[in-house]
Amino acid sequence: MDQRIRARYSIDTAQSPERAAEVIAGEQSTGTFTRVPGETDELRERHGARVESVTPAGEGTCEVEISWPVSNLGPSLPNLLATVAGNLWELKQFTGLRLLDLKLPPVFLERYQGPQFGVAGTRRLCGVEGRPVIGTIIKPSVGLTPEETAGLVRRLAGGGIDFIKDDELQCDGPHCPFEARLAAVMRVLHEHAGRTGKMVMYAANITGEIDEMLRRHDQVVAAGGTCVMVSIHSVGLPAVAALRRAAAVPVHAHRNGWGLLGRSRDIAVSFVAWQKLWRLAGVDHVHCNGIANKFWEPDESVIASARECLKPMFDVPGKGCEIMPVFSSGQTARQAPPTFAALGTTDLIFAAGGGIMAHPGGAAAGVLSLRQAWEAAVQGIPLDAYAATHPELRAALDRFQ
């Protein structure tokens, strides 16, 4: 019995929704704009995409579910993209089309490895349980030398941070070459670990050509690093899958460029669908924006993405491919309680840039303020009350209004 790939779309059309759904199914399987001789009924029956359901969802909008036999393409992520997210947005039958969700058959697990570390592995490497992994981004994003970067890392590590990442704009420019930065940062982190027993997770941005990424990954591992970061939309699914096959540390997925795919109301993909592709390819963490972020995205969308990361994407025990959502973008102590309330777990990386570095007490106080805010959130104590006995939190609340 052939396994099927299922995709759910929201479509805006002036046509009959049933007819519009058939156009997708035809265009994305056996059809073209005119029936050609080889397109027999038997071939259509065996290989055609099937309209599983059409549900009206308000004026001119409907939700449709389409399915494909996996044997049309095999369990291949790049070819899956061409099928479920290929020429669809070109069709003039629609004024709007959004890919809402995807359900892949388990045969994809035979080809792809999924996340290697996920939540538990990341917690183990960070030595953090019972609260979020508190993280930060090196700022200024670009312009610091390797030694300046390492100096900042020293202050942050001293402040008790769990996780530090390069900015997505910083990778291997001549002013701050990857190898020199990695060496300088790891020297500081090893010194810190020697003193404290805690190895801070450093997500080194290895984004680049495939050979560069694999080489930089090996350099990170050789230097005793515990994470690599990639800008997933800059490198593509095959590069991530290749990295995963070689990876000895968690892969931290930065989703910069996501707005181009997800922001439009008319022509878009939902991150609920999109993140599944990258999880299967093998990332361990993915950015989901943050509550009350500095960007355009509403909180409910942020939370839907993050919840989905923590939910199994296959009904196969131990193979759900759950990963750690990363909250980031204008985050400060203030966002801890609403984030915990909405997510119901501390299984996340909570990353703040300015929210730590611009703390009036300095970076160490910034880190402390976030840990205090999460303590308050988990214990259900209002921030202002908790701040009465926690001056770093108090200062953060005063600084970040």
Add this chain to the structure above:
Amino acid sequence: MDQRIRARYSIDTAQSPERAAEVIAGEQSTGTFTRVPGETDELRERHGARVESVTPAGEGTCEVEISWPVSNLGPSLPNLLATVAGNLWELKQFTGLRLLDLKLPPVFLERYQGPQFGVAGTRRLCGVEGRPVIGTIIKPSVGLTPEETAGLVRRLAGGGIDFIKDDELQCDGPHCPFEARLAAVMRVLHEHAGRTGKMVMYAANITGEIDEMLRRHDQVVAAGGTCVMVSIHSVGLPAVAALRRAAAVPVHAHRNGWGLLGRSRDIAVSFVAWQKLWRLAGVDHVHCNGIANKFWEPDESVIASARECLKPMFDVPGKGCEIMPVFSSGQTARQAPPTFAALGTTDLIFAAGGGIMAHPGGAAAGVLSLRQAWEAAVQGIPLDAYAATHPELRAALDRFQ
């Protein structure tokens, strides 16, 4: 003197356009939402992005040009994406943002190879001069066995076609495995070449994981094939660059999924900007849709894309990275004259699926009708007049209204 990367955007904003442009420049270089200690004036001067111009373009819309020192990132395409097309679309300062064009400094030519074959190399391999390369797509897109595919290829080759491509939905499914299809098709094409001296260019869809693509490329070359096809948005820039480094035949770029990036009026990239990235990475042909296509895209957008492919993207003699645009989507004999009129050249691949296979005289007559239509176009003779002495064209005009 540092070379600079330049990007031109159209932005919709309720704010002052100057302020909005500064937000992009800050977010995409040294800034974050609050000034942090390390962001000195000297660092901003050296590494900050610069607003080069702000030009009002009607109500609430303006065009801005931003530039970056290439030393922020080095000549790296994946890192370029994070810089010029990264978190920009997340910014709430804009209701709309479109990347219109890109100008890269020549230092990128030291890292990337650009197209290996381009127009001249493709013409040489196809043995076609003075007219477009006439092509077609195997249809039905999926469902044919390797032997059925080869049977269709036999009919098309017999009809005088120059170029045949797999559909982007057909790659390596269990019903039509890549290796079996390649072997069956190449057997037919070699027989045909032995009889006629003409080797039809077959763009075999090698889209997949990186090792799969490189292996399939080698199989194509070993089988005497002269082209490989990839769905560029399914595989990403690093995979294309890796393929280019290994490639011994032209790389045919299918842009399925493009609508997701280019169709929205608010949140989009122009193909004029986008195609430059893939050319530099090394593709030789790219799909640009077609005049009066079956999709949503207006003709002027199609023509702007195609013209850009044929224009140098660097002011370096012999290194312009010009490539061959591919016209496709609902194309028939009728589109030849307006395509030639708009483009002013025959340096293109003109591909028709149904327009060939659904010709009432069969595939061979379909191919002939397209060659006749282009003869008429180049000679400035109206199609109906030329059809009076060319029955295949006459039949095509009657069939495709």
